[in-house]
Structures are given as C-alpha cells and as structure tokens.
Amino acid sequence: MDRGREMTYFTYPSEIGELRIVEDEGYIVAVDLTGTESSEIQAMYIESAIVATAAEQLYEYLSGERLVFDLPLRPKGTEFQLAVWNALLAIPYGQTRSYRDIAVAIGNPKAVRAVGMANHHNPISFIIPCHRVIGANGSLVGYGGGLPLKKRLLDMEQSVVENGLFK
Structure with a gap:
C-alpha cells in the first residue's frame, strides 16, 4: 500500500x-x-x-461519558466483513445482539459462523462494538480482548444506561 x-x-x-x-x-x-x-x-x-x-x-x-463515537472510520476488509462491521455500528450502546441477529441484519441468516469470523477480525475494537455480540443463548463468547474485558465493557455500558446518566 x-x-x-x-x-x-x-x-x-x-x-x-x-x-x-x-x-x-x-x-x-x-x-x-x-x-x-x-x-x-x-x-x-x-x-x-x-x-x-x-x-x-x-x-x-x-469512563462512561460517551455513548457514540464521532470519528472518520475506514476499516479494511472484505465486502462481507464491512457489512458485518456496519451492522455492529448499529447496535445501540448498552444493548447486545447475537451472531444470528447480525447475520439476519445483513441479509444472510445462514452466515452465523462467518459473522463470528468477521467479528473476530474487526480492526477497530471498541469503536466498532464487537463486544456487544453474544451467543444466541445470551452467553458471552469469543472476544479478542478476552471474556473478562468483554464482560467489563458490557457491564459498564449497562450501568450507565440503568443509572440514567444518558438518555
């Protein structure tokens, strides 16, 4: 390049x-x-x-003071990966979606595993919120930063929402 x-x-x-x-x-x-x-x-x-x-x-x-990022992003990936990452950007702060939800959102409901791989290869962690994707049964699965960090981020977001700090 x-x-x-x-x-x-x-x-x-x-x-x-x-x-x-x-x-x-x-x-x-x-x-x-x-x-x-x-x-x-x-x-x-x-x-x-x-x-x-x-x-x-x-x-x-x-620190729980920002719900939405306002940055110019240019993740590099395949067309499929970009579709997945755009779907991740649509997950609201403090909420989660399953891999299946993301597959359906991008119009490819059978691509659950491929969504997982795209999520794993997300180059812009935290800003493109791959930590908000969970297993279909609600379990915390797969996160490059480790499951304790994923839990910490989700708990932080949930706490901010529950305490009404931002509405």
Missing part, C-alpha cells in the same frame, strides 16, 4: 491496557490493545490530530 504516505499510530495507557490507534489519510483504520494479534500493522509512531481525537473519545467511552 504505497500512497506516498505511511500510516501513523500512537499508543495510550488506559485502565484496560495500552491502546494503539492507527490512522491512514485522516481515517481511523485500527484500534487495539497492544500485544494482541492485530498489533502487527506497520506504521510510523506519530500522534496525529485524528488519533488524539480518537484517544480522547475512547477515554470518554471508558
């Missing part, structure tokens, strides 16, 4: 671990916890304005 400019990234400490935010041509293309498998993206270590804005919004989200 030679566009005459390299992608940039910056890392930020947070209460859930070190966050890495990657930007390419003014778009957020990846957010992950350093040390995860998606941390292999090659980019220059520079804090761009959009990366700093993303970090600020992530901190607000993690």
Whole structure:
C-alpha cells in the first residue's frame, strides 16, 4: 500500500491496557490493545490530530461519558466483513445482539459462523462494538480482548444506561 504516505499510530495507557490507534489519510483504520494479534500493522509512531481525537473519545467511552463515537472510520476488509462491521455500528450502546441477529441484519441468516469470523477480525475494537455480540443463548463468547474485558465493557455500558446518566 504505497500512497506516498505511511500510516501513523500512537499508543495510550488506559485502565484496560495500552491502546494503539492507527490512522491512514485522516481515517481511523485500527484500534487495539497492544500485544494482541492485530498489533502487527506497520506504521510510523506519530500522534496525529485524528488519533488524539480518537484517544480522547475512547477515554470518554471508558469512563462512561460517551455513548457514540464521532470519528472518520475506514476499516479494511472484505465486502462481507464491512457489512458485518456496519451492522455492529448499529447496535445501540448498552444493548447486545447475537451472531444470528447480525447475520439476519445483513441479509444472510445462514452466515452465523462467518459473522463470528468477521467479528473476530474487526480492526477497530471498541469503536466498532464487537463486544456487544453474544451467543444466541445470551452467553458471552469469543472476544479478542478476552471474556473478562468483554464482560467489563458490557457491564459498564449497562450501568450507565440503568443509572440514567444518558438518555
């Protein structure tokens, strides 16, 4: 990918671990916890304005002060993956959907396992809320950051909603 400019990234400490935010041509293309498998993206270590804005919004989200992200996103994936990730963006804060719900939402109800794989390959964690996808029986299944982090994020969102901090 030679566009005459390299992608940039910056890392930020947070209460859930070190966050890495990657930007390419003014778009957020990846957010992950350093040390995860998606941390292999090659980019220059520079804090761009959009990366700093993303970090600020992530901190607000993690402190329960932000329900919706307002960032330019450009996840890289197949047409199917992009459809799944767009469906994830439609899951409201504090709510969950099953893999089957997502498959139905993208018009492919038999693609439950493929939805799971697309969810697993979500490059923009937290902002594209893959943690809001659960098993059909309501169980917490599959999360790149680990099930304790998934539970923590869902519990935080539920607490914010239940306490009426945002309506």
